[in-house]
Amino acid sequence: MLDNKNTKIGGAEFKNIKDSNVNIGSVNTSVTAKGDVVGGDKITHYYFHSEVVQASPPLSYEPETIVIPEGSFIMGSDYGEPNEAPQHCVELLQYRIGKYPVTNWQYVEFTRQTGRVVDSALLWDGNRPAQDKLNHPVTGVTWYEAVAYCEWLSEQTGRRYILPSEAQWEKAARTIDGRLYPWGNDWQKDRCNTSEEFTAVDAFPVQNDYGCFDMVGNAREWTTTLWGESPQMPDPKFSSKWQNDGRDNLNAPKTTRRIYRGGRLENFIDYRCSLRGAYLPDKSGPKRDRHSFRVVLLPI
The missing domain is CATH 3.90.1580.10 (paralog of FGE (formylglycine-generating enzyme))
Structure with missing residues (x-):
């Protein structure tokens, strides 16, 4: 768990996450901007209205x-x-x-x-x-x-x-x-x-x-x-x-x-x-x- 509005998941940094409900198949969860952001091996939550910011490219040949x-x-x-x-x-x-x-x-x-x-x-x-x-x-x-x-x-x-x-x-x-x-x-x-x-x-x-x-x-x-x-x-x-x-x-x-x-x-x-x-x-x-x-x- 990361209790932070700014977090990195899978090489991308997410900022200014807004409160939202996320429904993925049988998974129905709510995310609060001031609360935890959850990322795991099986399910990663992405937020439609969040600002997606690329972290520093982990691969040397990945375009900025x-x-x-x-x-x-x-x-x-x-x-x-x-x-x-x-x-x-x-x-x-x-x-x-x-x-x-x-x-x-x-x-x-x-x-x-x-x-x-x-x-x-x-x-x-x-x-x-x-x-x-x-x-x-x-x-x-x-x-x-x-x-x-x-x-x-x-x-x-x-x-x-x-x-x-x-x-x-x-x-x-x-x-x-x-x-x-x-x-x-x-x-x-x-x-x-x-x-x-x-x-x-x-x-x-x-x-x-x-x-x-x-x-x-x-x-x-x-x-x-x-x-x-x-x-x-x-x-x-x-x-x-x-x-x-x-x-x-x-x-x-x-x-x-x-x-x-x-x-x-x-x-x-x-x-x-x-x-x-x-x-x-x-x-x-x-x-x-x-x-x-x-x-x-x-x-x-």
């Missing part, structure tokens, strides 16, 4: 994550590409997202244990990163490989890792006020990588108040969200305002493109947080813009 608070944010744009409209408000529960994209160094253990290789010039023999690229985003990753990494990491850690939805990615990049870029409405070239070469994930300053790096610039990042089969415009059923309507179905056919966000582009206006793109999930991206990803950590 930061809290994106519950609430609404402005998504999309009425003044960008047609597929960004309409601008609208989206309500999301609290979640945690990778502070950085997954790096070569973090990904290499996955390749060692699973035998997968990466289609990227940054990995000189398919499974071993060049020493000077260890802190670069892993690139040349298909959507299926990114999902497999999240599943593998979940098994390794006992925590639930997934790819972000498009809405989760945009909120983490944009915060809540509809700004053009992660840092505000004015273009600042020194805030992100716009060069032909990938850079370390921490080579540029933190991009917003949440503490995220590399949301724009550097590598493109996969999301779970479906786009459709056409490369130009999303399928009409996925082009409306974002909602939890099955557009993040992990079992869609491989002919259905998945949305990616971020990356390096030719025009500064295309570094907007609302810019969208899509690619086939079994492809790793064009030569200049190999795909990467970051993780979302959910309560179990």
Whole structure:
């Protein structure tokens, strides 16, 4: 028993636990915020309205994550590409997202244990990163490989890792006020990588108040969200305002493109947080813009 509002269970730290009733099968119990928090080998209680805070990663290759608070944010744009409209408000529960994209160094253990290789010039023999690229985003990753990494990491850690939805990615990049870029409405070239070469994930300053790096610039990042089969415009059923309507179905056919966000582009206006793109999930991206990803950590 831990008589404390702050406790760590299974590598995650729980703060500000609220009074609640928990019903798990035949187990019906009540937890008081000022009382005991119970964790055991058979049953661990998680609290829907508690703040879930990742403790220091116990595995050296586990990505660091930061809290994106519950609430609404402005998504999309009425003044960008047609597929960004309409601008609208989206309500999301609290979640945690990778502070950085997954790096070569973090990904290499996955390749060692699973035998997968990466289609990227940054990995000189398919499974071993060049020493000077260890802190670069892993690139040349298909959507299926990114999902497999999240599943593998979940098994390794006992925590639930997934790819972000498009809405989760945009909120983490944009915060809540509809700004053009992660840092505000004015273009600042020194805030992100716009060069032909990938850079370390921490080579540029933190991009917003949440503490995220590399949301724009550097590598493109996969999301779970479906786009459709056409490369130009999303399928009409996925082009409306974002909602939890099955557009993040992990079992869609491989002919259905998945949305990616971020990356390096030719025009500064295309570094907007609302810019969208899509690619086939079994492809790793064009030569200049190999795909990467970051993780979302959910309560179990």
